[in-house]
Amino acid sequence: MIDVALDQPGVEASSEVAGRSPWALALRRLRRNRISLAAFVLFIAIVVISFSAPYYARSVAHVDPFVNNVNGTTIVNGKRVPLFQQGGGILHLGETPIGPTLDLHHYFLGADNQGRDVAARVLYGGRSSLEIGVGSAVICCLIATLLALVAGFYGGVVDGLVSRAMDVVWAFPVLLFAISVSTVLLTAPNGLEVGPVHIVASSLWLPTLIIAAIYVPYVYRPIRGHVLSVREKEFVQAAIAQGASNMRLAFSEVLPNVTHVVVVLLPLMIATTILTESALSFLSVGVQAPAASWGTIIDDGQGLLYTRPWVAIAPGIMIVLTVLSLNVLGDGIRDALDPRAKLRVDG
Amino acid sequence: MLTFVIRRTVSTIGVLFGISVMVFLIFFATPGVDPARQLAGRNPSPSSIALIRHQFGLDRPLPVRYAIMMQKLFITRDLVSYSNQGQKVVPEIVAAVPTTLSLVFGAAVIWVVLAVVMGVLAAVLKGTVFDPLLMILALIGISMPVFWLGEVANLITQARFHGSFLFSWVPALGYISLTGDPFGWFKSLLIPWLTLSVLYIGFYARVLRANLLEVENEDYVRTARAKGLSERRVLLRHTLRTSMITFVSLFGLDFGALVGGGALLTEVVFGLHGVGYLTYVSLQNLDLPTIMATVVYGAVFIVLANALVDIAYAWLDPRVRPT
């Protein structure tokens, strides 16, 4: 859930150099914030290593992390060993995959219950988690901004309809909503079919769109508030008096004045959507096998928690680092754009 | 004030109606699973399925089916689960509520106490190294997926260190009823409580600190200080009290959302058969009556919490009362 209470930009009695655009000033303030910079670097580093997954799998670890390999072998301390070890005792029940070898070339974090390289999967998983997180946050913000502009600007019946619809979605327990829609779309024989658009169950677009949809009201509400207040501003009223068309006004005059709200919200939204994606995938209604995301790897790892805990721990650490860096960055951007704003995010 | 309350109530009912229609459409407008097939059991003959479809009114138009379901849910209260014809949904939810309430209530106590301590400490220690340290700690709490934290907690308390004196007291996963064994209840819930509260501790500590620092500069606090009240009294009497308004309203919303099924992940990870768990299981089986009932139940809590917080606000601060 996200609540935002942002004050208007520029109300701050600024001691900064006059004549610069508020954006340039904000960037300058952000650059001075060391913690935010560190968070930014961390986030970029996670993005880079996640997107290097194909390189790592192909050229370093020499594995295909999407193919079962239970009969495979690897090299530990120069000796070739099987990936799976049969259970002991007189009964020989169970098969345990190899644990972390801490050798980047040979199953660094060990194998999962299908004999796949966990380290390579964590990198690939990061790629999907980031793609879905960023994608859904951007889509969500776009839709919410558009709706808020239309509702806030036209007011009346349009505003009433959109806002009531948002109230309904808002009151729907957010995680339940996402799980419900995912479950139904995954069970439908052909995935999501809307007119010419056809999204199969295994597509990353399915979780991306679902997550984008459920958070629309959370972004819509604060932006609509801003649209309403900007609409009352003199320059807008003046433009209306001069007979400017509604559409033109909304996009040329109001939109630029609410953009900063979106900019502040975006990193925090990405943090939230990444957490949501991981929860959906953990409950197996997000990213579909054999594709990986951090959430699906934690799900795979829960069956190995007792003997091979790192399968579940490693992707969790990646999630924490990513979300933390985004939260710190979001704080920094908010402080830079508007030091007096208050904002909350929870997952 | 009265008109405001009435308007709020009307819109609350409207929202609940909207949600029930939405859930109904999500699961009925979508092909995939035939409820009659679910009801008929493992390997029925096609004629049994047809018979059951008729018995349960599943061959009637959608609006009629919606009306039947709502009547069974709210008026006759004998709505039956699709995956078990002997299971009435309403008593099933009633049986699950104590587990969810125990979980959320305990977690709430922990998060309120710890968040106040952390928030106040950070505000008081502003300027020292402890303030940013506490706030980073809070941010880490906010950034952890709760299901993962729960699993790591299980790993430590149930597996790796269960043998050690530190965690040997932790019972096997699951809920122990409060009336049957109060101490067992406490032991079985302590780890889930802590897990669930981590996120909220971080979040509330941050909100409280920000509020405290903001109120710090308000006129009446300065006046109090000028009157020569001790810093401690100023903090406790004035600053903290004012800051708690936001805190309490946020608390209302979060508490409502958690009781309404928001604790699903925690319940699943710790095997607590509360409302969230029930919803999750019925989603897996596409058991529409149970999903419908639990979602509407959850929405009631969320909408109620929203309405209460709004009304409380309106009561406290007439300026926000809409005209």
Next chain:
Amino acid sequence: MRHLSWKATALVVAVALSAGCGSSGSSSPTTSTSSGTASHRGGTLTVLSNASFGTADPAQNYTLGEWQLLIMTHDGLVGFKRVGGAGGNALVPDLATTVPVPTNGGKTYTFTLQPGIKYSDGTPLKASDFLTVVKRQFTVPGPTTFYNQIVGAAACAAKPKSCDLSKGVVTDDTAGTVTFNLTSPDPEFLDQLALPFMLAVPGTTPLTNQGNNVPPGTGPYMWKSYDPNKAAVLVRNPYFKQWSVDAQPLGNPDSIVEKFGLSLEAEVTEIENGQADVMFDQDLIPADRLSDVSTKYASQVHVQLLTADYYFALNTRVPPFNNLQARQAVNYAADRGAMIKEFGGPSLAAPTCQILPPNFPGYKPYCPYTAGTDTTKWTAPDLTKARQLVAQSGTKGAKVTIVGTTDELGKALALQLVSDMNKIGYNATAHLLAGGPQYPFIQNSSNKIQVGYSQWFQDYPAASDFLNVLTGCGNFHPNSDASPNIAEFCNKGIQAKMTQASTLAATNPTGANDIWAQVDHQVTDQAPWVDMFNPKQIDFEAKRVQGYQWSPQWYTLLDQLWVK
């Protein structure tokens, strides 16, 4: 027609970990002994089950979970002998005095009731009670088609309100006789009468679904309570007097409590710690815990080969697997050894290619889809042969979607087949659904699935329970969620042979089983399935539990265990 408990597979989600400490003492391995002596009577046996078994009405319930309890509280006219081992497949008279030989060309069965038997509420058993029992199959309605061959049943199934079975089930309360008239001979009718659908309930039992209230029965125990979210509790039936040790022996514990809802991990922990006695047979020990159980608690573990198949059905009516060579190619490519590893290793399952499981009537080992020349057992995949067949079939590069389940095992197996298919030139992906919805989904031909993951456990020991039910033309129902022939397989020649075997079974069971063996091999050659393995049962009991007996029909005989 039993399919592995939906809920058991769907619910494997909550994670728990147990005390990793403690080791087994020196208790000697339990031996199969006959019914315990009086000195072992008493105490409470606690069974743990991950999920409850749904609606408890005996006319509707179709789960091993409730059946294990129902056979201790109720009796049928005939029953499977209540002993461990292969003897448990034998039919013995229960409420009837003898197992009758059919007359009228195999169409009429007449039973005479044991005198003086009372239900747990004191009502005496009457012959006419069975009219109610059979009627309830059509009015509740029941979940099978087993009893549709009784005269008048077809009309009852279509119009239950006006159900008239007076010609099909003729009863005489004074003489205590029950006579069934069938429309055609059915050699499996006695087996089907022994299933819990046909357990005696009072004639006054309403014809509607009784939900979670179990009507009174005649067995040594009676139902005290059943709450699907908590537990089922059985206590001794005060009106019970033992009349047949073979069919309904007196039980050992004074009460039997089956608790629901613990995660599998927690179940293992409680058994290890002795907090509970028995883990329900279909609750699989999590793979992660197996090696621990295997080394530390070996003396409390029993391993049994199950008459069951884990398989993928290849849809014979949808490309590319409407092509025989394509189906055979996948069978050559499937790495059954890897699949067994994912199931828990070679101690937990045996590879197979054919439909019938080992030790089953009509079973003759046959596996054409293996490397090497020995076609009696599977050793390794033959990728060269598989690729050849794909090339010949002209299906190379075809897109294939495997509909599997989301539980850990279902996921691993589906992805294994994806990997194996991609090795021979297909473009395969998996589509995973929760176990509950997946089973009806893959049965419905309108979903046009290409490959579906499923399992089959015997209902009763007869070859047709596998071959006819799962690959017979009559068990494919187009556009229905209830169509157990998932492969939509129908071969005229083979079907004729099945009919021939069924007819012969009434007079010459051995000869019939020879024909079933041929059918089994011919179906295997047609490759409507990728049969993976026959699983083994791992039973895990607390240290104090003795008297373990395993029936191939009812699995662990709970009331024969003793805790004192």
